[in-house]
Amino acid sequence: MSTMIPATDRKKAGTMSLMINGKKIKALKGMTVLEAALGASVYIPTLCYDPDLKPYGACRLCLVEIEGMRGIVSSCTTPAVDGMVIRTDTPMVNLARRAALELILVNHHGDCLTCTKNQRCELQKVAQYLGIEQENLDKLRKGTQILPVDKSHPAFDRDHNKCLLCGRCVQACEEIAAVGAIDLAFRGYATKVSTFGDKPIHDSICVSCGECISRCPTGALVPKHYIQPTDHVKTICPYCGVGCSIYLGIRGNEIVDVQGAKESPVNKGGLCVKGRYGLDFVNHQDRLTRPLIRKEGVPKNVSTTDIHQIFREADWNEVLDRMAQDIGLTIDRHGPDAIGLLSSAKCTNEDNYLFQKFARAVLHTNNVDHCARLCHASTVAAALAAFGDGAMSNSISDIDQAEVLFVIGSNTTECHPIIGRRIKRAIKNNGAKLIVADPRRIELCDMAEIHLDHFPGTDVALLNGMMRQIVEENLHDQTFIAKRCEEFEPFLESLNGYDLKTVDAITGVAGEKIRQSGLLFGKAKKAIVLYGMGITQHTTGTDNVKAIANLLMLTGNLGRKGTGFSPLRGQNNVQGACDMGALPVVYPGYQRVDHPGVREKFEKAWGKNLNEKPGITITEMVQAAYEGQLKALYVMGENPMLSEPDLNHVREALARLELLIVQDIFLTETAQMADVILPATSFAEKDGTFTNTERRVQRVRKAIDPPGEARPDWEIIAEISKRLGYPMDYQSSAEIMDEIARLTPIYGGINHDRLGRGGLQWPCWDKKHTGTPILHKGQFTRGRGKFHVVLDRPPAELPTFAYPILLTTGRILEHWHTGSMSHRSHVLETLAPESRVEINPVDASRLGIVEGDVISLSSCRGAIQTKVKKTHRVRPGQAFMAFHWKEAPANRLTNPAFDLQAKIPEFKVSSVKAILTVLERAVEDNKFLTALAENPAGVLASYDLTPEHRKALVDGDIASLEKWVGPLEERLQMWLKVRLKQENISEK
Template identity: 45%
Template sequence: HPQRLTVPLIRKAGATKEMMDPADPLTHFREASWDEALDFAAAGLRRQPVSALAGLGSAKGSNEEAYLFQKLVRTAFKSNNVDHCTRLCHASSVAALLEGIGSGAVTAPVAEVAHAEVIILIGANPSANHPVAASVIKNAVKAGVRLVILDPRGQALSRFASHHLRFRNGTDVALLNAMLHVIVAEQLYDRDFVAARTTGFDDLARHLADYSPEAMAPLCGIGADTIREVARLYAKAGSAMILWGMGVSQHSHGTDNSRALIALALLCGHVGRKGSGLHPLRGQNNVQGASDAGLIPMMLPDYGRVGVESIRARFEAAWGATLDSKPGLTVVEIMDAALNGAIRGMYIEGENPAMSDPDLGHARAALAGLEHLVVQDIFLTETAMLADVVLPASTFFEKTGTFTNTDRHIQMGRQVIGPPGQARPDLWIITEMARRLGLNWRHDGPKAVFDEMRALMPSLAGITWERLETEGGITFPGGKAILFDDAFPTEDGRARLVPAFGLAPAEQVDESYPFLLSTGRVLEHWHTGSMTRRSSVLDHLQSAPAVNVSPVDMAALGIGEGAILRLESRRGSIEAVAAADSRLKPGTLFMPFCFVEAAANLLTNPILDPVAKIPELKVSAVRLHAL
């Protein structure tokens, strides 16, 4: 691609940190040799106090790269200020899963829907975001499986569903607790499973007493009879899968949303057997593997908490370093700290917070205000435009490494071609940066890094580099696709039933901001569009920034298809083209966040889930008018 980064870049003296033409980086940068760029990058970080440094790794890179990146931050920066895009997608799901069942990954692969009697799909649009999963679901339905969709917005899979409950945005807990109330009140739960495999039932039952369908119906917008019907359908199924997406997780009560889903599965015994399980549909190609490898601020590889001395000691012995016992800052917290001067230097690999973070005006000001920013990427992203030094990296075709998909399936990615120009594999760049930051690393390629990971991560037991080379892929742990058939990885072997709270989104509509905006992805463009918008075919299919509006609202506003609208929230404003969408309920809007010329995240709310620190990207109060 003509915009691929092929040579290291250093910002010109006096060049303003601002959005610019990515096709012409030399207006603000000059070319440099690798030695000069790496020396400059490391020197700028070394000038800052280690307490003022942070790093963002990538969910698009390999497991080995994620592992080395978090190791660099923890040993060179001497803190746990390392995170990646899981904080913006399924951090709340992982937090609830770890709390409830002792594991932060799926309990069964997507393919198990073929063996289910009922599928609950909530807060996800697989046809646009997980097309392979959508095909599997459609095939299952055609074979007789019942599909129940819980989502405020219609979708392509709606016509395959026996029920589609279009509840009000942000009222997931109200709906799910009402379903749980029915299952407990009508004694539809699996008594043997609950007694033998769980704790907390009595507390949960008391909590649910006030959440009858009749009480919750006015809040969630779904009739009490429909809630009862769906609850009974799920509870009485011999096997059932729950799949969910970021419509569940990206809320100020996202952890509670997932807690309620976990409680549904546990109450009915739909975990640990054929055709049953809990499956958060992961986003990026390696967000599961990056999380497993420790690219999160409160946990070391394999989800060992940084505050537990015995866990920390294992890594200290292996790495020859003293590790911080305090959890680090998360993505949004890092931006807050950068804006107030507590964070002064950052190393960002393959992430684009200048497009993906909530309240972008705030995030971009934070990035531009850093004293030193190092960005490692394949294109001059919006984040790279604000960097002091840019290091040209590689795509997965151009390097060898392992990747872990949403099914816990680890696969070998083999280099097919070399990186263009002077671009280098990310593993090489991270290692060279580490050496210049005072770490005496001598990793001899990805296999050596994977072997180090195996020695420290019990989940990789029995999975060798040689097996991955010959077998193509292996599911962890131990090759088991369906987990927890006899016990959960908790201290007592039991899962926890945790009550869920949070009945409404943090930001409500009012007379000044009467519409609810939800953001997400579209089939044509992935996340911030840093790759897909550079595809002429994909950008031709969806080239203009559009905001989807209910036809009812369009008629009330007196606007037609293609009208130019200004959207305003309490945080910013953008202009976009109106697109009629009959799948939306009146009063709600949808917009993808991939368009830099109309960046939806200029509008979104940075308020955080208190447990997982994930922002409420799915609900923002806005107003709009035609230009």
């Protein structure tokens, strides 16, 4: 009998003929009997089968008779064979099915009429099909213990009493999510699906992706608040750059359900916690619904959450007329370059295109930028220089083909969860080898062959060290280099300074581990480098990316399946915003503003003379505002008051602007400083396109009406433009995309009608072109790939005596960017309600800090208060904190020093100090505690301690100490005891 063939390979294997219930059918070779039957619309009852999971055969309901085989067999686990004769409805089959189902039902508790899954329950359907009667079940049913319902999770409940033990949830967690948070546990009648240690699901390693919920056939796993949708609309998730396709379940103009689109080549139906449970922000009561104008006399630095104390409502005509007047006056008085525009990676391609067109054709400035400046500007700069294209070279699906995956500077399972699970499945199912380079011990380290835990900011030295080992072992692809690359000899010579001993000293990684990593990567026939902002957000960010490009060219891992250069873009449309020219030096399609021929093309198309001078970046705009050179800033869908480094400086800079316009869906921290606020539509209320991290352009579709008077971003821009004398008479976002295609060669064949099931990957040159899954086949976009000499440089800021800890910032699974969306999601906010800084237990012990303490974390730029999480994920002397919380804005601490090539700030390395908050308050007027906090050992040398004092210190006698130092809070008493014990005072 033939073995089953993976679904992806079946079309290549051909077809076969079967006979089912006397009817001849065709089926793909490699199918099971059940798959063949379902493909021919022959119903076979089952409760454990799921097309996305491996056949399990648990429920014993899909039994069939097969001619020539003894007895009855489970159709889900039996491979179909050419010529097979199958019967699905014989008396023996039906008798066996009924017996199996009755045994399932007698242990199934619950009233169908009150069950959330009523009328959607697969068990109901099968019971009705087989004609099971209730009275027969009552005779069989024995008294069993009713188990408590696990209600610990904010999104769903687990009712073991309704569980069939079908195993779907267990398989989904293991095979789809690649987590393994649950399994079948205990024996006999006590068997149940359980977490490790039988803890509540909220206290397990569950990542809240909901894959188990979407596959449960009964009411055992159900959403807490389920409402049946009346309509479903396909669109794209608005969170990270993976670009998952989703179906929004709509009822009464609200999103009540979200499901992954199984036909999507990106996520194949899978979703993370944000995609499945984080979209209720759309219907949040905080949505902006009417235009707002700042009240006369209200200062920019006012601190209040009451919107009506700061702003007054206005109608659209008043606001738009005022904006046009104020913008016109600014240009008349100070010139067009006194205005800056901050576009948005959250908005559609069409929105971004029109925004940059407005800047250039209407305002006559190239001062337009967006948040790519803060995440992947260094990718664009380096990849354009090395390859000629500033984007991911391969498709996400190429992960499945790779022999070696090198993840560097990316906490993939938290920041790009669907790609993270794909990496884990490639390791488990395909035997791929994983190298992880990250100062923190991220989740992927548990599956890695090698973890390179280098010091923050030493990526160039690490990569150069690996490449030297590849060259020394003669593992470099000399044919690829000779035929397709240039500037190899200077690069090769530059590696001489990176022997293992030197690299070990720079990076803190043992030389042998670096050698092993180089050999593992160098020997692979197909390898991919995946990286994130741990690479790009440095003063050496562009050099870091150039080093990755060097590594891929050195080993010939470009232009083929299973290979590639994979920057993982952070926001849903940050790739698209770059493509659309929301950058100060390029028009759409990376066509430079200072190229005369390019500029002439756009001048002809737009009917305006254009400014040939490249614009300034958002980091430069902030400084220009501070210095009084930038007078006005128009912000669409961005929040620099939390996303920029050195926020105290940013606040003062924005306060100095004469005009700040903010266009958004919520009153963000930036909007609170605005003069004018324009209410915009969310992703669910507009049509358009997003471009994901693999260059895939996908359709965004309107599912509900916007709240109040909120308008699509492109319509707002067009209205302002008209008032400034430049009509933009578009009737739809599709019409805007048609203009994009005419002017942007890489989008030349893209229109809304062509973006069907899976979208198109650029470049797509014309209407007949099917897109480009893999770049750089045969030759690079720039002709030859260019090696660059990159030498290591230290970060702009290193630890000092005053600030001895290196802080790195990033994201966590449950939240996203500045939190304006995710903090307004009930499930996401419940799962992660407050900020925490990760510090190593060694540092915590040294500082007298325990888990959950509130500490003051400060740099030379500012201070914040946050709770502590002790963990070995960070090294001693290092700390990590997410930047999602306005209550503890991590970017108040970060360093604004930037990469001179890409102008990206160094978010990943800042020097800070930590002190217990109650201690910080106490030491303000207590010299002894001040000394003890800063230099415990020095206290004994600088104070003339009497025997009484020394005994009190040794014994931790708080009552005696309070006579000396004054009253101490309870937490401070605990801290003091720990510090005195650590210092071994009796021996001093």
